[in-house]
Amino acid sequence: MTRIRNSIAAACLGLLATGAAVSAPGDAAAQDKKHKIFLSMSYIGNDWQAEASNMIKAMAAHPDMAGKVDLQVQVSGPNAQKQIQQINSMVQAGAEAIVVYPISPTALNQVVKNACGKGVVVIAYDAEISEPCAYNVSIDQEEAGRVTAEWLAEKMNGKGNIIAITGVPGTSVDTLRTKAAKAVFSKHPDMKIVAEAPGMWSQAVARTELSKILATQGWDRIDGLWMQVGCFTANQMQLEAGIPEDKLKPCAGEGSNGGRVQMLPAGTAVEGANGAYKPMGAPRISYASPPYSGALALKLAVKKLEGGEIARNTVLPLPVVTSETAKLCAEGTWTEMANGCNVFQPSIVSNPGWFASIFSAETPEVALQAALVGQPEAKK
Amino acid sequence: MSAQTLHHTPTRRGGGIGPALTRHRGILIALAVFIALFLTVDLISPGPFSYFEFSFMSGGGATLALAAMGQTVVVLTGGFDLSAGAVIALVNVVLGNGMGPDITSQILFGFVALGIGAAVGAVNGFLVAYLRMQPIVVTLSTMFIVQGITLLLMDKPGGAIAPEFMSFFVGDAIPGVLPAPVVWIAVAALVWTLIKSSRFGVGLYAVGGDEEAARAAGLATAWVKFRAYVVAGLFYGAAGAFISAQTGSADPLVGRSMLLPIFAAVALGGTVLGGGRGGAIGSIIGAYTLMIAVNILLVLNVSAYYSSVAEGTIIILAVLAGSLNRHSPLATYIRLGLLKLRARSNGTLARAHPGTPNRPLLPKARKMDMGVPASWLARHRDTLRFMVPAWIGLVLVLGVTHLVYGNTLTNPGYFNSLIVLSSFLIILALGQGAAILTGGLDLSVPWMITLVGIVVAGLVRGADDAVLWAVPLGLALGTGLGALNGVGIVLFGLPPIVMTLAMNGILQGAALVYSGGTPDGFASPAMRWVMTGHLLGVTPAVWLVGVFVIAAVVLLGRTTFGRRIYAVGNSPTVARLSGVGVGGTLIGVYALSGFCAALVGILLACFSGQASLGMGDEYLLPSIAVVVVGGALITGGRGHYLGMLGGVLLLMALSTLLAGTTLPSSVRDIIFGAVVLGAVLALRERSH
Incomplete structure (x- = not known):
């Protein structure tokens, strides 16, 4: 027994020794250059979060960044308490910067303030942190609500019945978008919201809620849709109800690739079209909280750590695509997107709910492959 | 829960350190687990444990x-x-x-x-x-x-x-x-x-x-x-x-998002x-154990997709550490198994003596002529009293819907949509209902739905001929994973809430790893037809629901398995003494729940055309709500599937009524709560 225990101990020691021998020089070199950066994600179980996380990983793996960044990704789940604890532990573990998708714009204020006090750069993406020492990278949510509502009002000539599918009630993003949109609709006395339901930013929920609404009011009483997520599904349901493609209702909504493909003129040749995931010339405006915001936040964090100056609030340009500006990409490289394409082949992106607003002039390191599988663009 | 009651060993009261230790074993072990986890974090993380860390950890939990x-x-x-x-x-x-x-x-x-x-x-x-x-x-x-x-x-x-x-x-x-x-x-x-x-x-x-x-x-x-x-x-x-x-x-x-961690903390702390x-002292330790899991994931640098898996595993291990001893269910089962083996080799097993009747022989019951037999209504009064409120509520909501929209009761399309939308919960109600009837709960429903939906849609990829093998495979996957829940509950004596909550986390990780974060499958035309097409005037899913309801009523009311579910729910000990295989029944119940969740995952993929991450999240609370609104007792043993069916239709009709309005969601929540409360007010037991 003692012998066995001794030999195990010896083996362990041996392992430790080799481990130390192998890693020691690497560590020493790394500590000279690499910045210790943590990513605190909230919830990872949906398309948007997974895509954003892929893009951040790709950014960290890009040849320009790989030598500068030691990125550790952690997920706290939807519980604010856990994210508070997580950010605190990251500070303890020696973080130089923390990139965070905040569960709540306010609940993290104290812990973020504390992190800032220890010289840690805290940068939030997509949602905001209201603590003044934090950096934020996001779109203007009120602009998103206003622009889409104005488009819908113009398409409907300022009159008719609207269905509104909102986001998650009680969040800043949903409240700001919905209030801004309603302010626009209220300027048109002939436009009326006849039904409103929370769609939780999910195509599956949007479908359920729309089905409930349609159980009591038919498509013939509806003239337009304002949805935070769900236009792809709404068009699919109209086709199932026997409405021809050229009679689809105008829909202001999300930037999913399925929705974008539907916006291409009917008959456009695409690879891998399937069911309602096909070009049909749908009258649409498509906007999104772009999933590249996390990758950009990481890039900005590194810039700040290297002594550069970054803006306290980076307001991203609202990615808006209408049926007139939708353009198919062949491969989805950054260069190709820089030339104006914004829709991807269904054969490459087989999930129609996948978010297509991945282009930023600021992030040539990441493009389609980054969003899909975490693979950065080749170094120029 | 039932598994615990089953293996509960009475502790002797008395003075001295020994009995006191035994009495507080649950808390002591929870504390030991917490300290072990804490030391792990402290050893691995760089730097000594500072006052700052002490301060934030105490505040965090x-x-x-x-x-x-x-x-x-x-x-x-x-x-x-x-x-x-x-x-x-x-x-x-x-x-x-x-x-x-x-x-x-x-x-x-x-x-x-x-x-x-x-x-x-x-x-x-x-x-x-x-x-x-x-x-x-x-x-x-x-x-x-x-x-x-x-x-x-x-x-x-x-x-x-x-x-x-x-x-x-x-x-x-x-x-x-x-x-x-x-x-x-x-x-x-x-x-x-x-x-x-x-x-x-x-x-x-x-x-x-x-x-x-x-x-x-x-x-x-x-x-x-x-x-x-x-x-x-x-x-x-x-x-x-x-x-x-x-x-x-x-x-x-x-x-x-605090509700599930609260229950997990209570269960981790040893409260049954x-x-x-x-x-409540155990619950404090449970809460801090859950929070320290965050630090463990960080120091071990567990990658994002696996974090829910790691967390689930930590919870299971924490509870297991407290339950593995000579009184643990596993030890009991091993002891019983050995006893049976010895009996077999000695030839003393009851079954080995076919000559001796193993049941008391009762005289054949004579037909009693006591006038008119009790009416059907009288015999089923109790069952009816519990399930009727949901149905009365449904009729009232339908009436209001008709008044508001004017075209409901005369519109077959309305009822068609209502049943199609209800189909998911109608199916889930059987699995969740069976778990609740045995005094348990299945919290792994959300990611069971999502995982199976993603796997099946990924295998089908729009091809009708793949449906023939992919769908049975998906159902088998759900049933198997559900049975695994049952095995954890029965063999390791894990509280159903802990086991299924951990399973939910593990399945979430599995779904993320399998799909790489972007599920890329989609339903075939035949699958979409089931939820959106037409067959004999209605959506095919309506026929499917009809068949399912009949099968469910027969399963719970007319089969041995169904009877055993009620027996286990009423009292696991009595059930065991009456010769009911309690363990097998529980495993069967959770397998059934896994099957139902898998079926819902597949139907959701049919309904939307594809499966998306998180699509099962909306179904956990409703699946429990419909079962209890339909008259089942959360502590087990009472409830009828037709009552649950009424519960589903009531809740779905109510949310359909509210969805067609422009009321803010805050007001909807209040109305929803008030109606459920009102409908069930009639459920209360007036006797005693």
Whole structure:
């Protein structure tokens, strides 16, 4: 027994020794250059979060960044308490910067303030942190609500019945978008919201809620849709109800690739079209909280750590695509997107709910492959 | 729950250290597990354990600990309080909106926090204790109503908490030595100890252990239960005040995600759902164990997709560490198995003697002529009384819908949509209902649905001929994973809540890893036809639902398996002594629930055309709600599938009615809660 225990101990020691021998020089070199950066994600179980996380990983793996960044990704789940604890532990573990998708714009204020006090750069993406020492990278949510509502009002000539599918009630993003949109609709006395339901930013929920609404009011009483997520599904349901493609209702909504493909003129040749995931010339405006915001936040964090100056609030340009500006990409490289394409082949992106607003002039390191599988663009 | 009662070993009372150790074994082991985890974190993380770390760790778990302590008081009486998270959010929002900068206002709002908790608790307690309504239905309704009020008060995060209020709760009690949260948790623990040793405390355990016996012994059980909910509310109020101090602001959604961790903390701390055993000190340890898992994931650098898997595993291991000994279910099963083997080799196994009748021979029952046999109505009065309210509620909601929209009752399309939309919950109700009938719960439903949906859609990829093998494969996958839940519950004696919650996390990780974060499958035309096409005038799914309902009624009411479910739910011990294979039945029940969730995952993929991550999240609470609204008892043993069916249709008709309006979602939540409460008010047991 003692012998066995001794030999195990010896083996362990041996392992430790080799481990130390192998890693020691690497560590020493790394500590000279690499910045210790943590990513605190909230919830990872949906398309948007997974895509954003892929893009951040790709950014960290890009040849320009790989030598500068030691990125550790952690997920706290939807519980604010856990994210508070997580950010605190990251500070303890020696973080130089923390990139965070905040569960709540306010609940993290104290812990973020504390992190800032220890010289840690805290940068939030997509949602905001209201603590003044934090950096934020996001779109203007009120602009998103206003622009889409104005488009819908113009398409409907300022009159008719609207269905509104909102986001998650009680969040800043949903409240700001919905209030801004309603302010626009209220300027048109002939436009009326006849039904409103929370769609939780999910195509599956949007479908359920729309089905409930349609159980009591038919498509013939509806003239337009304002949805935070769900236009792809709404068009699919109209086709199932026997409405021809050229009679689809105008829909202001999300930037999913399925929705974008539907916006291409009917008959456009695409690879891998399937069911309602096909070009049909749908009258649409498509906007999104772009999933590249996390990758950009990481890039900005590194810039700040290297002594550069970054803006306290980076307001991203609202990615808006209408049926007139939708353009198919062949491969989805950054260069190709820089030339104006914004829709991807269904054969490459087989999930129609996948978010297509991945282009930023600021992030040539990441493009389609980054969003899909975490693979950065080749170094120029 | 049932597995625990089954293997519970009575502990001898008496003086000395030995018996005291035995009596507090649950807490001691929970504490040992926590210390082991804590040391792990401390050893791996760089640098010594500083006062700062002590301070933030004590503050980090305090809200959860306070809330879990409150929940424990209710659980000890055999109850269930779903309103905990909602009350915390309401307190947070009221404090964030109302508190002024002056000290009087801060003290006032400290008491307001406790007052709100106690008030909601009093409403819950009154309905549960004096109107004899089911705790889960009452607290589900108050949860919706309180959530609605919270959103009415504040529709997005904001507000501010006075700095003095914050440092009072999360600052330093003695700077550099003792953080304030430690003091508050100690105060809460002291309060609990005082409660436990009072008459009321003894009453809590007595009511939870056996309510009939407690009443027979002269205990005012209703008064004990009422106070349990009020005390729980006070704890939630304190938790709400604490989270306000910790975050310095208000967020109307802050409580939503706390519910599952609260129950996990209670179960980890050794309190048994169903009542009578455990205590709030264990729940404090449970809460801190859950929070320290965050640090463990960080120091081990667990990658994102695997974090929910790691967390689930930590929870299971923490509970397992406490249950593996010679009295553990696994040891019992091994001992019984060995006994059986020995009996077989000795030839003393009952089955080995076919000559001796192993059942008492009763004289053949003679047909009794006692006049008219009891009418069908009389024989089924009890069952009917529990399931009828849901159906009456449904008729009322249909009537209102007709009045509002004018075209409902005459419109076959409305009923078609209603049944198609209800199909998911109708199916889930069988699995969840069976688990609830045995006194358990299946919390792994959300990611079981999602995982199977993603796997099947990924295998089918739009090809009709692949459906023939992919769908059975998906159903088998769900059934197998469900059976695994059952095995964990039976063999390792894990509380169903802990096992299925951990399984949910593991399945989430599996779904993320399998799909790489972007599920890329889609349903075939035949699959989409099932949910959106036409067959003999209606959607094909409507026929499917019809067949399913008949099969479910037969399964629960007319088969041996169905009878065994009720037997286990009424009393696992009695069931075992009557020759029911309790373990096998439980495994079968969770396999059934896995099958149902898998079927829903496939149907959701058919409905939407593809499966998406998180698509099952919306179905957990409703799946429990419909079962209890339909008249099933959360502690097991009572309920009829047709009642659950009524529950599904009622809730779906109600949300369809509300979806067609432009009422804000806060008002909808309030209406939803009020209607459920009203419909079930008639459920209360008038006798006794």
